[in-house]
Amino acid sequence: MITLKEALALNKEEIVKLRSDLKTKIEEKKEIGAYIEQLQNKPIAEFGEGIPIAIKDNIQVNGWNVTSGSNILQGYVAPYNATVIDNMLSHGLAPFGRANMDEFAMGSSTESSFYGKTLNPHNTSCVPGGSSGGSAAAVAAGIAVAALGSDTGGSIRQPAAFCGCVGMKPTYGKVSRYGLASYSSSLDQIGPITQNVEDAAILYDIIAGHEVKDSTSANIAHEKVSDKLDSQRKLTIAVIENYVEETDEEIKNTTKAAIKALEDAGHKIVYKNLTNSKYDIATYYVIAAAEASANFSRYDGVRYGNRAESTNLKEMYNKTRSEGFGEEVKRRILLGTFVLSSGYYDAYYIKAQKARHFIKSQFEEILNEADLIFAPVTPTTAFEFGSKSDPLEMYLQDIYTISVNLAGLPAISLPIGFDSKNMPIGAQFIGHAYGEQALFDGALSLEKILKK
Amino acid sequence: MFEVVIGLEVHAQLNTKTKIFCSCPTSFGDAPNTNVCTVCLGLPGALPVLNIETVKKSIAFGTAIGATVHKKSIFNRKNYFYPDLPKGYQISQFEIPIVEGGEVIIDFEDGTQKTIGVTRAHLEEDAGKNNHHGSVSHVDLNRAGTPLLEIVSEPDMRSADEAIRYLKKLHSIVRYLDISDANMQEGSFRCDVNISIRPKGEDKLYTRAEIKNLNSFKFIQKAIEYEVQRQCEAWEDGRYDEEVVQETRLFDVDKGVTKSMRGKEDSAEYRYFPDPDLLPVVIPDEMMEECIKIPELPDEKKNRFVNEYGIKEYDATVITGLVEMAHFFENMIKEGADAKMSVTWLTVELLGRFSGGMSAVTSPVNAQKLGTLVKRIKDGTISGKAAKEVLDFLMENDVSVDATIEKLGLKQVSDDGAILEMIDAIIAANTDKVEQYKSGKDKLFGFFVGQTMKASKGTANPGKVNELLKQRLG
Numbered sequence: 001m002i003t004l005k006e007a008l009a010l011n012k013e014e015i016v017k018l019r020s021d022l023k024t025k026i027e028e029k030k031e032i033g034a035y036i037e038q039l040q041n042k043p044i045a046e047f048g049e050g051i052p053i054a055i056k057d058n059i060q061v062n063g064w065n066v067t068s069g070s071n072i073l074q075g076y077v078a079p080y081n082a083t084v085i086d087n088m089l090s091h092g093l094a095p096f097g098r099a100n101m102d103e104f105a106m107g108s109s110t111e112s113s114f115y116g117k118t119l120n121p122h123n124t125s126c127v128p129g130g131s132s133g134g135s136a137a138a139v140a141a142g143i144a145v146a147a148l149g150s151d152t153g154g155s156i157r158q159p160a161a162f163c164g165c166v167g168m169k170p171t172y173g174k175v176s177r178y179g180l181a182s183y184s185s186s187l188d189q190i191g192p193i194t195q196n197v198e199d200a201a202i203l204y205d206i207i208a209g210h211e212v213k214d215s216t217s218a219n220i221a222h223e224k225v226s227d228k229l230d231s232q233r234k235l236t237i238a239v240i241e242n243y244v245e246e247t248d249e250e251i252k253n254t255t256k257a258a259i260k261a262l263e264d265a266g267h268k269i270v271y272k273n274l275t276n277s278k279y280d281i282a283t284y285y286v287i288a289a290a291e292a293s294a295n296f297s298r299y300d301g302v303r304y305g306n307r308a309e310s311t312n313l314k315e316m317y318n319k320t321r322s323e324g325f326g327e328e329v330k331r332r333i334l335l336g337t338f339v340l341s342s343g344y345y346d347a348y349y350i351k352a353q354k355a356r357h358f359i360k361s362q363f364e365e366i367l368n369e370a371d372l373i374f375a376p377v378t379p380t381t382a383f384e385f386g387s388k389s390d391p392l393e394m395y396l397q398d399i400y401t402i403s404v405n406l407a408g409l410p411a412i413s414l415p416i417g418f419d420s421k422n423m424p425i426g427a428q429f430i431g432h433a434y435g436e437q438a439l440f441d442g443a444l445s446l447e448k449i450l451k452k
Numbered sequence: 453m454f455e456v457v458i459g460l461e462v463h464a465q466l467n468t469k470t471k472i473f474c475s476c477p478t479s480f481g482d483a484p485n486t487n488v489c490t491v492c493l494g495l496p497g498a499l500p501v502l503n504i505e506t507v508k509k510s511i512a513f514g515t516a517i518g519a520t521v522h523k524k525s526i527f528n529r530k531n532y533f534y535p536d537l538p539k540g541y542q543i544s545q546f547e548i549p550i551v552e553g554g555e556v557i558i559d560f561e562d563g564t565q566k567t568i569g570v571t572r573a574h575l576e577e578d579a580g581k582n583n584h585h586g587s588v589s590h591v592d593l594n595r596a597g598t599p600l601l602e603i604v605s606e607p608d609m610r611s612a613d614e615a616i617r618y619l620k621k622l623h624s625i626v627r628y629l630d631i632s633d634a635n636m637q638e639g640s641f642r643c644d645v646n647i648s649i650r651p652k653g654e655d656k657l658y659t660r661a662e663i664k665n666l667n668s669f670k671f672i673q674k675a676i677e678y679e680v681q682r683q684c685e686a687w688e689d690g691r692y693d694e695e696v697v698q699e700t701r702l703f704d705v706d707k708g709v710t711k712s713m714r715g716k717e718d719s720a721e722y723r724y725f726p727d728p729d730l731l732p733v734v735i736p737d738e739m740m741e742e743c744i745k746i747p748e749l750p751d752e753k754k755n756r757f758v759n760e761y762g763i764k765e766y767d768a769t770v771i772t773g774l775v776e777m778a779h780f781f782e783n784m785i786k787e788g789a790d791a792k793m794s795v796t797w798l799t800v801e802l803l804g805r806f807s808g809g810m811s812a813v814t815s816p817v818n819a820q821k822l823g824t825l826v827k828r829i830k831d832g833t834i835s836g837k838a839a840k841e842v843l844d845f846l847m848e849n850d851v852s853v854d855a856t857i858e859k860l861g862l863k864q865v866s867d868d869g870a871i872l873e874m875i876d877a878i879i880a881a882n883t884d885k886v887e888q889y890k891s892g893k894d895k896l897f898g899f900f901v902g903q904t905m906k907a908s909k910g911t912a913n914p915g916k917v918n919e920l921l922k923q924r925l926g
Contacts, residue, residue: 060497068496080490082497181496185728214499215730291728294529297540298494302591317533340531340723349725 001142004199007051008092018145019052019096026097026143032119034128034138036069036098039115044097047081048089052096053203054138054147058105059190060179061085061095068181069101069113072324073305082179083214084148084190084207091206099147100134103326104296105155105183107131108397109388112328117385120163122423126382129159129397135193136163146194146203150180152187153284154377154401157413160193161377161426164415166443167193168200171433172408173218175204176211182295184288185216187405197414197444201226204436218434225437231445234266235438237429238370242273243400247376254417254425255376261449262374267442272366272373277399279355284402285332285395286339286352292329293336299324331391360407363430372442373430376400377413381423400428410436412443416450454649454687456680457657458615459607462622463600464632465578465640466509472577472599473500473543480638484583484592492597494538499729502527506575506599507733509631510550511743513601516625517570519554521740527575527730531723535591536580544602546724549574550733556605556625557751558617559769568618569606576600601632607646607657612676616669619643620773624750627775636667643672648696649683662700663710675703679710753778761791770799776812780819787823790830797826801840805847817846824853832913838862866913871920874907875900879924889925900925 002010002018010018023044026035033039036057045064055061058068060078062085067073085095102112110118110133118133120126121141128137132149136159139147149156151169160167168191175190182188192203209222244255263269301307301320308319325333339348366373377400388394404411411430418424429446431439471478474491490498514521528546551573558566578600580593603622609615623641626632634641648660663679666672679701686695701710748756750772757768772778777798784794802815802822810816825846829839834857842856849856857863865871878900879886889896904917 058496060495066496073496076496078497079495177497178499179497182499182729213501215501216728290725294531294539294541294723294725297531297533298496298538300533300535300540302535303493303538304495313535337723340725341721342723345723345725 001195002145003195004051004146004202007145008202010051015049015051019049022052022096022143022145029141029143031124032121032137032141032143033116034100034118034134034141034143036100036115036134039100046094046096047085048094050089050092050094052145053088053093054097054099054135054144055085055095056132056135056147056149057098057101058150058181058183059084059148060181064095064098066098066181067114068105069103069115070299070324070326070329071114071306072299072301072320074114076305080179082190083176083211085179087207087209093206097138097144098134099132099138099144099149102131102133102155102328104181104292104329105131105150105152105188106292106328106332108154108158108394109383109385110134110159111385112326114326120382120423122164123382123421125384126423127162127385129162129378129382131155131159132167132193133159136160136165136167139163139165139193139195146192146199148190148203148207149193150183150188150190151401151405152183152288153405154398156191156193157377157401157411157426157428158397160413161415161424161428162382164418164424164426165193165195166197166200166412166414167191168204168412168439169404169410170204170208170436171218171410171431172405173216174208174222174410174434174436176209176214176217178211178213182291184291185295186291187284187288189405197412197440197447198226198229200412200443201229201440204440220434223437225440228437229444230441231448233438233441233445234268235371235442235445236268236270236369237262237442238270238272238366238373240274240373240375241271243277243375247379250419251376251379251381251425254419255427258416258427258446258450259374262446265445265449267445270370272370274362274366274403275359277403280359280403280406281395281399283352283355283359283406284398285335286348287356287406289332289336290340290349290352291336293333293340296325296329296333328391356406359403363403363407363409367432371432371435371438375428375430377426377428381419381421381425404428404430409433410439412439414443414447416446453652454684455652455654456610456676457607457648457650457660458609458611458676459646459660460605460609460615460618461644461646462603462605462619463578463642463644464603464622464626464634466506466599466601466631467633467640468503468505468509468599470503471597472503472506472575473597476597478598480640482594484590484594487594488596492538492593494540500543500727502730502733503599504739506601507550507735508739508743509629510573510575510601511735511740512629512631512746513573513603513626514551514554515744515746516629516749517551517554517556519551519570519573521735521744522548522550522552523735523740524548525550525574525733527727527733528724529727534579534582535589536582536593536596538580538593538596542577542579543727543730544576545574556618556621558614558621560617563765566614568608568614571604571606573601573603576602607648607660612673612680615645615676616673619669619672621750624773624775628749628753629746630775636669639667642667645672645676645679647676647679647683649680649687659696659698661696661698661710663703664700664713665702671703671705674708675710678703678708682710750775750778757781761785763791763795767795767799771795774812780812780815780822783819784823784826787820787827789823789826793826793830794823797822801843805843816848816850817843821846821853828853828857832864832866833857834862834864835910835914838864838910861909861911863911864913865908865911866916868916868920871904871908871912871916872924874904874912875917875920875924878903878907886925897921897925
């Protein structure tokens with residue numbers, strides 16, 4: 001597949017051809033189910049005529065069914081564009097196809113989508129990761145130039161790692177959330193999933209920047225990174241040693257090889273540890289669930305989406321939400337409702353906020369001595385469908401990614417090799433807040449070294 | 453004997469042009485669901501952005517009641533499901549409201565005063581409206597997201613009368629600050645009343661009932677009186693614990709009773725938490741400095757009127773009760789009208805002629821005209837009696853004061869020659885009465901005055917007539 005950088009050099013007719021060829025490819029690779037249209041046997045959703053970019057189903061595109069992969073939003077047509085979509089359009093890019101996802105971005109395998117499974121292009125018996133599994137699978141399968149995903153606890157980086165592509169989560173506040181159906185407002189960020197690091201930087205530049213419609217948007221001018229990429233820049237990189245040691249043997253070895261390669265290329269490597277990641281999980285699931293429990297209250301069947309037949313108001317709420325939400329979403333709404341309840345608020349929500357501050361301070365401490373942090377993305381490579389039936393086991397998929405969201409830092413996941421079953425292995429760089437330039441420089445450096 | 457304990461929660465709709473978290477207009481009475489957008493409809497992906505005007509108006513209010521205005525306050529989500537609440541939570545303030553503390557002073561006719569404490573005032577968004585038509589209900593979200601300042605009092609009031617005085621004072625303050633239209637009928641000034649009773653002498657607060665749906669001072673008064681009676685009777689009958697429970701009650705306007713509305717909130721569990729879509733509200737120093745400069749408040753104005761114009765305290769209270777009236781009065785003074793005369797002509801003559809919901813704002817005779825009229829009395833152009841005729845005419849016709857005086861031929865005759873001519877004619881026609889007067893029948897002086905006024909059709913300056921008659925009759 002043509003890269004985003006290459007596509008940006010195409011003329012109008014070439015773009016028309018690119019779009020038409022892409023449609024054919026999407027049709028041919030229907031079994032991947034990366035796009036909701038592939039799963040539903042429908043023509044690909046389009047808006048505008050620019051370079052086609054796959055859009056996760058929780059990012060609003062005017063006139064599209066945007067459903068967050070949920071039954072409760074069936075029939076809903078978004079009446080406006082998310083800010084990232086408008087930004088894309090003004091740069092010659094165009095939303096093209098709805099990428100499949102875990103329902104409301106809650107999951108690590110894309111198995112919880114209302115529309116069905118997305119397959120991992122490297123091995124179709126394996127999951128593509130999640131929640132932005134459709135976006136990553138589309139890029140990996142060569143049926144998307146690039147894609148947008150969203151990352152609340154690893155939902156861009158983990159599927160990128162499982163599918164062998166590049167996925168980047170910006171600093172919290174760098175990309176407007178206006179038009180992204182909220183899961184956890186204080187953690188959500190939209191980001192690019194691409195074929196290489198440079199494309200990620202290009203797409204990031206297009207979608208980033210301050211915006212008044214999002215009060216949490218950072219009020220600082222965006223400094224372009226893609227035109228200043230420098231793979232020769234020598235950086236101090238802190239490796240999270242305890243994370244590397246915890247991963248399975250093949251990931252551990254590949255990661256260590258990558259660290260060696262970075263060192264050989266002239267980067268300074270230092271070794272650090274982070275607190276046991278089980279605290280990250282607990283903190284994340286309290287905060288994310290609490291925010292989600294309120295964010296999802298709007299899905300009540302009153303104004304839009306699916307409304308269940310009922311004879312009274314209470315029944316309408318009960319049936320609409322019972323039938324409309326999937327199991328994982330219900331689980332997290334219940335969890336979030338519980339931790340916010342009087343008598344439990346201090347013990348859970350307030351405590352989680354304190355833990356969040358602690359996690360953030362740990363990152364800050366390490367980043368005082370380093371430009372970047374280097375860590376694994378996942379404890380294993382892509383797993384088989386249905387192999388993680390225990391939700392807690394599924395939650396462990398996020399152990400190396402969620403703390404980054406809790407700290408609000410930027411991170412990028414990129415492929416560093418394959419395991420013995422030929423499944424991709426990813427690793428992530430984590431940067432200073434608003435330190436995207438160093439983040440992309442480091443990632444580009446590693447990408448180049450590994451290509452040699 | 454019981455003591456009544458009343459605390460009030462007032463929702464004043466702030467009169468901003470746009471809603472609190474989006475740019476939809478706040479206008480009242482438009483077709484349903486026309487003033488709505490992605491944000492106030494609660495669409496997926498929509499985010500709130502604070503309208504800073506609401507903060508400015510809150511600062512003004514806090515300043516007016518001598519409260520602490522928090523430099524940093526926080527918006528929280530108050531979670532509950534209702535069809536008129538698009539997001540399934542209301543954005544409100546909980547642990548750190550923008551305004552905390554403060555007091556409102558209420559006045560009584562005998563000149564005494566009482567201070568009512570204000571616990572807090574916080575910003576929040578209004579909900580929409582559910583309209584029920586038989587078996588279907590329609591939701592109108594035009595009102596959803598209009599800014600409210602919820603003003604919570606301490607339980608400091610001891611009677612319906614005190615509660616009404618507090619409300620009227622609060623109403624007057626927000627009108628003086630021009631932060632709310634405070635129109636009770638349109639719902640831009642709403643009140644919930646918390647009532648409990650206790651044996652006199654006790655400090656403990658007993659179970660309170662909250663009464664909602666009160667949209668006029670009259671209903672508030674009636675609702676309180678009914679509720680107090682209900683609680684007292686329950687106590688006396690030994691059924692207090694069963695009948696007086698912490699609950700929300702609705703006032704039935706037709707029957708004049710309060711009714712339990714259990715069902716909406718079995719037990720309130722709002723799961724407040726800071727809204728992650730909004731940053732804490734931090735007031736910049738410049739904004740604080742700008743917004744604490746507030747206009748003159750009712751009490752200050754009243755005192756100034758008394759001191760500056762020498763009008764009676766009671767009159768000053770009446771005039772400053774409504775900001776529109778106070779402005780009307782001040783504009784009359786600006787026109788050059790005498791202050792004391794203006795009081796009478798405004799509060800007695802003009803107000804007495806109002807009909808069908810007229811107010812100082814909608815009055816057909818504006819302050820400039822009424823001021824001119826008063827001026828014409830003072831300078832002797834017309835008599836007070838004639839001025840009433842002029843005012844009657846002006847109530848019906850949009851013309852100038854002077855043109856009316858001219859048209860109705862009411863200009864006072866103060867010219868000695870003209871009056872003397874009339875006096876001489878009257879003396880000539882009543883020689884017998886002149887004789888009687890001169891021989892000591894003083895009472896007949898009135899007869900001559902009357903005759904002269906009659907001859908002038910009331911336009912002769914009575915002072916002049918008196919003076920000249922005395923000259924002629926010796």
